[in-house]
Amino acid sequence: MSIHVEISEEAKKKLIQQKRISTIISMATSVLVIVGVALILGIFLLPNLVKEASTIVTYKSAAIEETENVTEKVQNVIQRKPTAPSSATSKVITSSSPAATAIPTVDSFEDTQSVDFGDAMEFGTGWGEGTEFGTSGGGGATFFNQEVSAERIAYVIDYSASMHGERDSLMRAELTKSVQGLAPGSQFSLIFFSGPAWVAGDKVKVKRNEKDKDKGGAGGEAVVTTPSGRDYDWEGKTISEWAPKRSVEKADWIKYSAKSIKETLEVIQSTPLSYGTDWENPLKMAIALEPPPQIIFFMTDGLMSGRDMEKLTRDLGGDAKKRGITVNTVALMEPKAAVHMYDLAKRTNGVFTIVESGGVSREVTKVERDGTLKTK
Numbered sequence: 001m002s003i004h005v006e007i008s009e010e011a012k013k014k015l016i017q018q019k020r021i022s023t024i025i026s027m028a029t030s031v032l033v034i035v036g037v038a039l040i041l042g043i044f045l046l047p048n049l050v051k052e053a054s055t056i057v058t059y060k061s062a063a064i065e066e067t068e069n070v071t072e073k074v075q076n077v078i079q080r081k082p083t084a085p086s087s088a089t090s091k092v093i094t095s096s097s098p099a100a101t102a103i104p105t106v107d108s109f110e111d112t113q114s115v116d117f118g119d120a121m122e123f124g125t126g127w128g129e130g131t132e133f134g135t136s137g138g139g140g141a142t143f144f145n146q147e148v149s150a151e152r153i154a155y156v157i158d159y160s161a162s163m164h165g166e167r168d169s170l171m172r173a174e175l176t177k178s179v180q181g182l183a184p185g186s187q188f189s190l191i192f193f194s195g196p197a198w199v200a201g202d203k204v205k206v207k208r209n210e211k212d213k214d215k216g217g218a219g220g221e222a223v224v225t226t227p228s229g230r231d232y233d234w235e236g237k238t239i240s241e242w243a244p245k246r247s248v249e250k251a252d253w254i255k256y257s258a259k260s261i262k263e264t265l266e267v268i269q270s271t272p273l274s275y276g277t278d279w280e281n282p283l284k285m286a287i288a289l290e291p292p293p294q295i296i297f298f299m300t301d302g303l304m305s306g307r308d309m310e311k312l313t314r315d316l317g318g319d320a321k322k323r324g325i326t327v328n329t330v331a332l333m334e335p336k337a338a339v340h341m342y343d344l345a346k347r348t349n350g351v352f353t354i355v356e357s358g359g360v361s362r363e364v365t366k367v368e369r370d371g372t373l374k375t376k
Contacts, residue, residue: 141186143178143297144353144361146328150294152187152253154286155179158300158332160194160277167301167332168273170359175268178297179261187253189293190264191285195242195276196222196234199251199285200267206274209236220275224249240304242278251285277302283316283327292323298344299330303337313340317347326350333357335373342367 141148143155157175182188190200198204208220219236226232226249233245254260279300286296304312320327327348329341332355342364345352352364354373362375 141182144174144330144355146351146353148295152293154189154293154296156191156282156286156298159192159273161273161275163273163301172268176265179264184256186256189251189253191251191282193282194274195236195278196224197282197285198224202226204274208275236276239276240278251289287320292325296327298327301332301334309340313344317344320348339367
């Protein structure tokens with residue numbers, strides 16, 4: 001026997017309403033759970049799922065035409081440019097005097113740089129006893145057929161009045177040729193003299209004493225003015241004995257460049273000859289250069305009368321040798337100066353050359369006591 005309970009209409013409505021509410025709550029809960037799970041999964045998985053596509057870039061080069069390989073030869077010569085000492089500062093040479101002789105045309109000069117040249121602050125250890133410049137040897141230079149290999153070359157050149165005529169022409173031509181032949185990377189210095197001594201490019205005014213003028217004069221006075229306007233005063237007791245009244249001008253090194261060579265050539269041609277002959281002071285200026293020259297080319301046509309020449313050459317030669325300087329001497333058409341110039345050269349392991357009329361030069365190997373010269 002079964003019992004049936006009849007539910008009222010009001011109860012049915014409430015049941016239906018509760019069922020609807022439960023369904024809505026269940027669906028909302030499910031949605032929230034799904035969204036929550038999706039968010040959690042998104043936080044942990046989304047960075048691994050999203051990847052930036054790589055961009056592939058391709059290049060197409062032009063067809064390379066096959067050519068024969070050419071190796072460029074490196075020139076082992078440089079103009080070293082480290083932190084330079086004050087003594088290596090390039091000295092600007094100027095001159096306003098007109099040239100008496102045409103200046104040879106300088107075709108070209110080049111400043112070539114190389115990392116193979118030495119390893120010091122100054123010119124490096126590449127200067128040795130070899131024949132190549134900048135690797136194991138020095139820069140080549142010639143003067144009246146005297147060939148040398150050196151980094152620093154000083155010229156001490158006679159510009160006295162007795163050099164007029166053929167001697168003057170020979171001197172300027174040979175000095176021009178020698179300076180033109182200097183190698184890139186080298187340094188050079190030019191010191192000229194008559195009674196006073198000066199650096200090439202200075203202006204010189206020499207006043208000869210009227211006393212005993214008919215006998216060749218008895219000295220005089222001179223003023224040497226540098227391009228910067230500084231004056232150096234000189235006084236001559238005799239034609240062959242001059243001394244600075246105060247200080248002596250300091251010579252500097254000139255660095256090789258197209259500009260410095262061009263200016264030097266102009267000065268060589270335009271500097272006038274002047275009175276007096278004393279080559280003690282210019283040689284001292286050259287020996288005192290810093291750093292010292294390796295070679296000094298010293299040329300004169302003059303015999304210094306009234307001086308103790310044995311003592312002079314002994315002292316100059318000793319000073320040069322102490323500084324490791326070789327002095328090559330050239331007597332220009334004046335054999336009377338041969339004994340002392342030969343002595344000066346030999347004391348410094350240098351070479352003595354005598355130049356005859358026409359420019360023929362001969363190396364002197366021995367000077368006899370009677371003045372006879374033995375030459376190669």
